[in-house]
Amino acid sequence: MQRQEDAKAKLKEKGYKLTPQRRATLETFAENRGKHLSTEDVYTLVKEKCPEIGIATVYRTLQLLEGLGVINKMSFDDGCSRYEMSGSDEDHHHHHLICLSCGEVQEVEEDLLEHLEEKIREKNHFDVVNHRVKFFGYCSKCSNK
Amino acid sequence: MQRQEDAKAKLKEKGYKLTPQRRATLETFAENRGKHLSTEDVYTLVKEKCPEIGIATVYRTLQLLEGLGVINKMSFDDGCSRYEMSGSDEDHHHHHLICLSCGEVQEVEEDLLEHLEEKIREKNHFDVVNHRVKFFGYCSKCSNK
DNA sequence: TTGGTATTGTAAGTGATTGGAAATTGACAG
DNA sequence: CTGTCAATTTCCAATCACTTACAATACCAA
DSSP states (O other): OHHHHHHHHHHHHTTOOOOHHHHHHHHHHHHTTTOOEEHHHHHHHHHHHOTTOOHHHHHHHHHHHHHTTSEEEEOOSSSSOEEEEOOTTGGGGEEEEEETTTOOEEEEEOOOOHHHHHHHHHHHOOEEEEEEEEEEEEOHHHHTO | OHHHHHHHHHHHHTTOOOOHHHHHHHHHHHHTTTOOEEHHHHHHHHHHHOTTOOHHHHHHHHHHHHHTTSEEEEEOSSSSEEEEEOOOSOOOOEEEEEETTTOOEEEEEOOOOHHHHHHHHHHHOOEEEEEEEEEEEEOHHHHTO
């Protein structure tokens, strides 16, 4: 896919090597778009393609890919970091609904506050290029209980 | 709720971890607003969510949360300490402007999208109780360079 | 193909936190 | 003063998410 090829180009550009471990990690993210993978998740999934991989390499790879902007780290306060592939345009309108009861995370794709960015720009002299919103509350399953 | 989220932010800020035990304790206080819970009370209540928790951890957690100002200790001379969530400040909708260049974080106090919460509620069947927004961009100092 | 360098897996090391149990404290009775 | 008992703290070994040391190995440009 586009992003996978981009990522490979970025690696080469910066003098990093394209190893089977990194290739497998990229593939895994491409195959799991929209999911928020923990390091353990990635480890498990990548292991299917590349059984020898060690957990340390997974951590290193995720760090590297985050630095290159290929994936984004996000925290849902569940005790571990989670990542997803950063899709340049979708990313801009990509927000989360976090259930305070069960911890489930849903996504909302919507441009919520484009117009507010302008307001912020004027009031705070801050040049906004992106925003991210978390809504906290109770998902349908939990609020029915 | 807001105070729960604030508390989580404070923990993170000070380098403390948000463990299941701490999460359960915060939830317990949120669900028992206005009550004055003894350590034993907290132990019993938290045990429902987190049965493995030990009494020592409860004492430690209460100490920690008191230090962060999330809960208040009060004495009724009944032989044990009691606590309640400190509710003094109300639902502050404070959000953040994060500079991508220097990393500076400004706060904005503003209710940005109350009306959008209703929309989310209908479309996603998600009962929103709070939201948090991050704006990414460049602060005035950095964008002038 | 080759050689220098990046990268790897293993295993040991972080630092914060934990449960259980033992130790300490303090109020009070005898 | 001494013993008792419950509240609270401390000790300790273990756990968790993550990082690092290091020697062996794999990329990839020449």
